[in-house]
Amino acid sequence: MDLNDTPEQAAFRARVRAWLEEHRDEAPPARLPEGGDEAEYLAARRAWQGRLAEGGLAGVVWPEEAGGQGLGPIEQVIVNQEISRAGVPGILDVIGVGMLGPTIIAHGTDEQKARYLGPMLHGDEVWCQLFSEPAAGSDLAGVQARARAQADGSWTLNGQKVWTTNAQFASFGLLLARTDPDVPKHKGLTMFIVPMDAPGVTVRGLRQISGEAEFNEVFFDDARLEPDAVVGGVGNGWGTALTTLMFERLTIGLGSEGLGYRPDRFAAPIAADPQARRDPDVRRRLGEVAVDLLALRFTGYRTLTALQGGQIPGPESALAKVTTVNAAIAATDLIADVLGPDALEDGGEWAYAISFLPGLKSAGGTEEILRNTVGERVLGLPSEPRLDKGVPFSELRAREREVTA
Helix, strand or coil: CCCCHHHHHHHHHHHHHHHHHHHHHCCCCCCCCCCCCCCHHHHHHHHHHHHHHHCCCCEEEECCCHHCCCCCHHHHHHHHHHHHHCCCCCCCCHHHHHHHHHHHHHHHHHHHHHHHHHHHHCCCCCCEEEEEECCCCCHHHHHHCEEEEEECCCCEEEEEEECCCCCCCCCCCEEEEECCCCCCCCCCCEEEEEEECCCCCEEEEECCCCCCCCCCHHHHHHHEEHHHEEECCCCCCHHHHHHHHHHHHHHHHHCCCCCCCCCHHHHHHHHHHHHHHCHHHHHHHHHHHHHHHHHHHHHHHHHHHHHHHCCCCHHHHHHHHHHHHHHHHHHHHHHHHHHHHHHHHHHHHHHHHHHHHHHHHHHCCCCCHHHHHHHHHHHCCCCCCCCCCCCCCCHHHHHHHHHCC
């Protein structure tokens, strides 16, 4: 396998690099400066996303008819790598463009695509993902937020979501709700587009150890949704949600280098300490992290090859997410051991990473759930027994095969 750019890819990389060099001075910082105005910063990030979209560096894999570039995942990775190399931030709405937009492209109506995709791509309307609940995180099919159909075709939504990133400034959310409690849980779900400023929608920030409130809990009290809010059809929410989850895990995994999860980045602060450079245990730990991240890169190449061949993201992409997060946490733990208290300096790069990264262990499903998924659906291992009372195990297995077929 030749892992070098083809002539066409090299030309594309050169164009991306030239555009970023030309427009680098327009880019805002990657994070809100200490003491900075959050509203002004978000406006700058949204404007920068618009510039990236105009330059063809956002929505790279979106179809041209949806406003994207109609290119492949390799070109998307090239863009991620060049954005990282230029030291500028990528798009603000990674969740919308990377995960929810592809879901609407795959399952939305023509009217939904025409209304939502353009503003999403250019950062005019940021989106959030309304999946997890206090009692339904990794067990996504257990969601209890309830949407009830009304006589005029609208829906009334009640319930709670939690760990919702960007809800505090999102215009819309893609929400999974239960619409039929009388059928097996995977079958009674429907996906909805929710205006975040609708009456009955309340957003409350969850303050993290980093001091920021990137996550939120969201409450719905008789929030009204229009008939055209349904995405993918009533009762088809589980299949629609799987599309989102596959793109979520793929985005986290293939986007690892673009997000700065590279061996050289972690090695730099360690190499700056003469004692750490000579410490065999430090060298061993850094080597283990580097091996994981390099293995992730080559696993990504295999995934890219499959995607280029027309395959959709499969459950094996979950391992890219697990490896990315665990390796990055191990790297920042090592940096904290080497730098000591200096690693936790307020406003510093490593202080933020050390406090932020553990939360990613739950993003896209916990490690335990993801490993079970890979074991069952990729390796063919037997699934764990279900504890639904009064239902024979053989019937549960039959139901599971039916809804996942």
